[in-house]
Ligand SMILES: Nc1nc2c(ncn2[C@@H]2O[C@H](COP(=O)(O)OP(=O)(O)OP(=O)(O)O)[C@@H](O)[C@H]2O)c(=O)[nH]1
């Protein structure tokens with residue numbers, strides 16, 4: 190086991206966890222190989238749900254599987270709110286304790302983010318390490334981060350999560366008088382406690398990470414500025430994790446974005462060009478969303494999510510092979526994150542994916558419930574043409590007639606305009622090339638400084 194008995198765990202955990210942005214709870218793979226046979230980490234899943242909430246902890250199980258941890262049992266308590274001190278009620282905890290032994294669990298996984306106090310009390314009561322949903326998601330992100338920016342973002346999110354835990358732990362230890370280093374010259378009086386030192390180190394590291402991220406990002410915003418110069422309409426794929434976004438990007442653009450059956454396969458944005466007879470588009474695939482997405486991640490991934498915020502059109506991809514109730518819940522979770530990052534006013538197209546997994550009856554139901562949506566299968570190609578047509582339609586609806594005067598020393602603009610408008614009229618004048626074209630509104634706006642006259646509808 191990676192952690193000591195609960196009493197000791199409380200004192201060493203924050204220091205252990207914070208080190209390289211990786212938690213010590215999981216060790217899902219060795220050289221990419223997952224352990225065979227009896228799983229090393231056998232988690233018992235717990236959740237406090239409100240009446241009427243789905244009692245199946247499928248998603249938590251899936252998150253654990255992605256992190257390389259087996260689920261060996263689950264227990265749900267229905268109550269209005271989780272217990273503020275122990276998450277589950279006292280009676281339920283007794284029941285759980287017996288179950289843990291029976292199921293031979295060596296870890297307890299909670300479907301919500303726990304307060305440091307809840308976590309500590311649970312560990313003390315149950316005698317096993319307890320991890321919460323946030324720690325699991327952070328761990329998955331840590332093992333899926335590949336680029337420098339991705340790694341920095343995850344480390345920042347993990348440190349912030351741990352810092353909150355240290356604070357909780359610190360007040361706890363202060364009360365016990367355990368945090369103070371006694372004896373020795375210079376340590377008496379109002380000296381720093383160990384936990385204060387750890388917190389200060391964590392804060393320093395957080396500041397250093399923020400500075401590094403800013404540097405990495407400024408080079409990425411340069412890349413984005415270059416893309417913007419191409420003046421192509423920007424389309425972003427957004428959706429729940431595992432919805433099929435990367436597969437769809439590949440089907441639309443012939444790209445080779447990474448696809449995986451596990452959650453949070455994609456963390457870094459991938460942008461590819463989609464060429465249609467009318468014009469070209471930039472399509473960006475980025476990190477998937479999930480219910481109760483840790484706010485530390487939303488903060489840390491702010492710049493990555495900006496790709497979505499800057500889009501002209503969002504393709505909201507949702508897995509159509511799941512029951513309607515789940516589909517609605519996932520759609521809502523995505524809407525929530527889009528609102529949180531300020532992308533909720535961008536026009537959206539609902540894309541129902543994995544059509545090959547949907548039977549005739551469900552197709553009709555989907556048609557009734559989501560009449561504006563496009564049903565596609567990236568696997569069989571079904572609906573892809575229609576989706577491209579719908580993307581064209583979205584931009585065509587906003588076409589504006591523009592007259593632009595492109596000075597001769599801005600000749601590069603002409604090629605761009607051809608790419609973005611398909612057909613255009615051009616006339617050489619003494620001041621430059623006069624262009625008459627019809628452009629999508631968002632694109633026209635980017636050429637405003639070359640405009641001869643106000644746009645006409
Ligand atoms: N049957 C079927 N499976 C699909 C289809 N599209 C994607 N999948 C599968 O769904 C799983 C998730 O696909 P991804 O494209 O990685 O999903 P994603 O939305 O990019 O996921 P994250 O990057 O984790 O957010 C993979 O196992 C795909 O093979 C489809 O049209 N039909």
Ligand SMILES: [Mg+2]
Pocket residue numbers: 434435436447448454455475
């Ligand atoms: Mg993906």
